[in-house]
Amino acid sequence: METINTNDAAAESLALEEATSKWGADIKRGLRAEPKIVAFVCNWCTYTGADLAGTSRLKMAPNVRVLRLPCSSRVSPLFIIKAFQRGADGVIVSGCHPGDCHYSTGNYYTRRRLAILHELLDFMGVDNRRVTFSWVSASEGGKWQQVVNETTERVRQLGPLRSERSSNTGKETGHDRTA
């Protein structure tokens, strides 16, 4: 599992581009056997929980790239939209349980924002099952393992986001700006 630390919008965008840099090219070459998943996690709960899962030697699908953010409320819907545009097949957003936020209330705002995103994705025809929202605390290494494995399995069954769709989405349309 790779981790990228971010601290400002430009770095976050760059980190996302780095994490997904080869994916567009992979689609072109038809090398998409494994689903690609981006996880946006908060620094205080889920990241620590994922760390615990790692140090506990829990077996997890290697398909998830973790991006660590200060708080789940930093997750702009744009991150998720961009991750899909850059070739991700699935996205995980995870933070502290309600009431446990390091900044007291950040995740309550996240919950409102993600509820709307969840509905809009469905209305625009992106299968909701590609996006997993979860609360994982610092002690829930096992839950993180479950979230990762279940999401990977679900996305694997749904197939790659682009090739299953109409012909005009099969080709790579996002420009690779890191190249």
Place this chain on the structure above:
Amino acid sequence: MTELRELARKLLADGSVKVVLGYEEGPRGVRPVFVTDPAQAEKLIFDTRCVQNLAAYLNPRRQHITKLGKAAIVVKGCDARAVAGLIRECQIKREDVVIIAMRCGGVVRDPAGSSELTVDTVSDRCNGCDDREPKLHDYLLGVLPPPPPQSTRYAEKVAQLAGMSPEERWAFWNEQLERCIRCHACREVCPMCFCVQCTADKGRPQWIDCSATLEGNRAWQMMRVLHQAGRCVGCLECERACPADIPLGLLTKYVAQAVERRFGYKTCDDPAVPAPMGTFSTDDEQEFIQ
């Protein structure tokens, strides 16, 4: 109409406002006008073709208008909701604008078309409108006309989309968004798109494609609609302004309905009601979260 012209003349003559944002008869139907001279108040009109949401011109990023000085604005119910939204989100101050509200019997879809309101010509925004007599006003003019005919176009489209599978919906929106030429008219015409610098204009980081690619168009509309969550006043000006005839109102209205269903918030013309995305309840539904 005489009432409106006289009020505008009075406000401009006694210097209480420097400009009146209203409607005039243009070469191709009704268009917005900025009246700064009391003698020009004769230009002002108000009828069912006064479709445009003039609150877009109150936007502080439009400095060429704000620099004219204190403004009076002619509003319908939907426009009053937008003015309230701008006040709610601290874009303008209540005391910096004089609101001339018109009692409204609905508007047509095309400001260049016939002024007759029928089920075919009435704007979709007028469906179920509660604000035909705006509560947010300094002056309330006119006589309340009978309610407009109610079209069922929007409900039919939503039902049609709801009945589709995700793949069919994806195909539907592909077909629609392929036509987008990224002119950003939907943004410029929107009274609630008030960012000084839009994320779509940013190069570092560049969140979405600037050019009119299908994926870029999809990302642009998703971003625009999400930014409008809890803000959209349902005037459907984005849809009217769209040169590619993309049913953008479906997206904004759908999100507005989701906001209402989940957070019990409906856009209203009371600026004191907090914006739903800037607040929260510990009891918000989280059935979609693991």
